[in-house]
Amino acid sequence: MTNSESLVNHFKAHHHRATALAHPNIAFIKYWGNSHEALRLPANPSLSMNLAGLQTVTTVTFSDDFAADDLIINEQRLIGPRLERVTAVLDLIRMQAGLHMPARVESVNSFPAGAGIASSASAFAALALAGAAAAGLDLDEADLSRLARRGSGSASRSVPAGFCQWLPGSDESSVATSIAPPEHWDLRDVIVIVSQVHKAVGSSGGHRLASTSSLQSARLAGAEARLAACRKALLARDLAAMGPVVEEDAIMMHAVMMTSHPPLYYLEPATMAIIHAVMQWRDEGIPVYFTIDAGPNVHLMCEAAHGEDLRTRAGQLPGVQQIIVSGPGGPARLI
Numbered sequence: 001m002t003n004s005e006s007l008v009n010h011f012k013a014h015h016h017r018a019t020a021l022a023h024p025n026i027a028f029i030k031y032w033g034n035s036h037e038a039l040r041l042p043a044n045p046s047l048s049m050n051l052a053g054l055q056t057v058t059t060v061t062f063s064d065d066f067a068a069d070d071l072i073i074n075e076q077r078l079i080g081p082r083l084e085r086v087t088a089v090l091d092l093i094r095m096q097a098g099l100h101m102p103a104r105v106e107s108v109n110s111f112p113a114g115a116g117i118a119s120s121a122s123a124f125a126a127l128a129l130a131g132a133a134a135a136g137l138d139l140d141e142a143d144l145s146r147l148a149r150r151g152s153g154s155a156s157r158s159v160p161a162g163f164c165q166w167l168p169g170s171d172e173s174s175v176a177t178s179i180a181p182p183e184h185w186d187l188r189d190v191i192v193i194v195s196q197v198h199k200a201v202g203s204s205g206g207h208r209l210a211s212t213s214s215l216q217s218a219r220l221a222g223a224e225a226r227l228a229a230c231r232k233a234l235l236a237r238d239l240a241a242m243g244p245v246v247e248e249d250a251i252m253m254h255a256v257m258m259t260s261h262p263p264l265y266y267l268e269p270a271t272m273a274i275i276h277a278v279m280q281w282r283d284e285g286i287p288v289y290f291t292i293d294a295g296p297n298v299h300l301m302c303e304a305a306h307g308e309d310l311r312t313r314a315g316q317l318p319g320v321q322q323i324i325v326s327g328p329g330g331p332a333r334l335i
Contacts, residue, residue, distance in 0.1 A: 016101075017061040018133035022125035022158045023050040023329035024117055026189050026291065026299050028234070028246045029227045030253040031153050031166065033210030033220070040153045041174050043210065044223035045167045047230050048157045050329035051189060052182065056122035057335070058107040060090075060130040066102035073107045073123075089127055089151040097135035105131075111324065117191060117297065120203065124151030125158035125332040133334055144332070145175040153207070161331035163234060165227070182328035185237045188307035190300035192314045193322040194270035201264055203294045209260040219252045239303060243289030246301065250291040257294070268296040270319025277317055286310070 025048040033043040069090060071083045090103050105127060111117050128148035132139045139147065141160055149156035149166075157164040160178035163185070168174055201209075210216050226249050233242035257264040271292065278290045278300065288302045288310055300310050304327070311323050 015061055015063045015065070016099075016134045016136065017059065018130045019057065019059040019335050020126045020130035020133065020332055021055050021057050021335050022122040022129065022155075022332035023052060024054050024056070024111070024119060024122040025050045025154065025157045025164065025329075027154065027157070027293065028242070028291065028301075029223065029230050029249050030293075032207065032253045032256060032294075033216055034153070034207050035168060036171075037208065039171050039174075040149050041171065042153055042166065042168050043216075044220050045165065045227045046154075046157070047163070047165050047179075047227055047234070048154070049163050049187065049189065050158060050161065050182070050331075051117075051326040052329035053326050054111045054117065054122070054324065054329075056107055056109050056119070056126045058105060058123070058126035058130045060127065060134040061104045061106075062099060062101040062134055063104070064101050066104055069102050070104040071107075072105065074109060085151060086127065089124065089147065090131060092147060092150060093128075093131045093135045093137065097137050099135050103131070103134070117193075117293070117295075117324075120152035121154040121158045124148045124155035127151060128155070128159070129332045129334060141331075142175045142177075145177075146171070148332075149174060149176075152204075154203075159332045162328050165231065178331075179231060180235060182330055185234070185328065186304040187239075187328060188300075188302050188304055188310075189326045190302065190307060190310045190314060191324040191326065192274055192298045192300060192317075192320055193324065194268055194274070194298070194319045195296045196321065199266070199295055206257060206260075206264055206294055209262070209264065210256055212261040213256040213259040215252070215259050216256050219256055222252075223249075239287055239289070239301070243287070243301065246291050247289055253294075254292065264294075266295050267292070268319070270317070271296045271298055273317055273319065274298040274300075274314065277313070281310075281313065 031046040162182040166176035
């Protein structure tokens with residue numbers, strides 16, 4: 001055996017590595033608030049679309065040579081709460097695989113993190129898939145969705161392809177499933193970025209505050225009906241029926257945020273300017289609807305034919321820094 005061969009065999013014996021790619025998603029019916037904090041069981045069902053072209057690529061390497069878990073995002077080594085969140089998911093993988101090695105997690109995002117494009121969704125979906133593969137686990141889609149959920153609730157929805165529904169359920173049953181493939185509907189998400197500043201309170205902190213709002217119970221009471229209406233319209237490719245439900249659901253989530261204790265104000269003046277512009281464009285006959293995640297940026301939902309026109313129009317509004325246009329994306333996958 002040559003020296004290089006013995007090095008390769010040593011590497012195989014003491015290292016396990018895999019790389020996965022996952023897309024963030026935009027929720028049409030929002031997830032906000034948990035019924036079980038530690039398991040990240042959602043207080044209501046949600047519905048989303050994976051975003052093609054935006055992605056997190058994550059490599060997980062387990063090795064006896066490492067002293068402890070290591071997290072590197074966009075070439076920056078991170079410690080503290082973000083590393084702890086990753087270690088918690090790695091611990092679940094290690095427990096299942098009977099593995100006792102530390103891991104190095106190297107992740108690269110193709111879009112701004114922490115600015116209202118769900119970076120934790122693609123991050124933990126990619127981590128679940130790469131981590132499970134590196135540990136030698138053979139997990140199906142439901143298992144991977146469940147595992148990703150433990151890192152970030154919305155990550156459960158970035159595991160399956162296209163348009164995904166996530167039901168509350170129990171630890172075993174709370175997984176996301178695809179209700180339609182990416183090819184089902186050529187929708188566009190015109191993402192209008194007005195701020196790329198990391199949020200002062202991230203979504204995990206916000207979920208814990210949801211129940212402090214007296215509006216959360218009203219939001220939850222109507223969530224299933226909104227999900228059913230949105231799902232029906234989505235399957236029928238009926239934007240005129242789906243749009244108003246999506247807008248109402250987003251504003252209800254922000255109403256809960258703004259009436260939590262302490263309150264969370266994510267909307268900026270530029271956010272409101274875009275909302276008013278969307279209403280005006282609709283009056284002019286352009287079929288476009290907005291949704292907003294936990295941040296100030298606005299996602300404009302339209303069919304492919306209107307994507308470029310809306311990119312141009314939105315680019316002329318005050319406070320707009322960048323516009324990203326995306327369509328329906330595929331599942332998390334090994335690369």
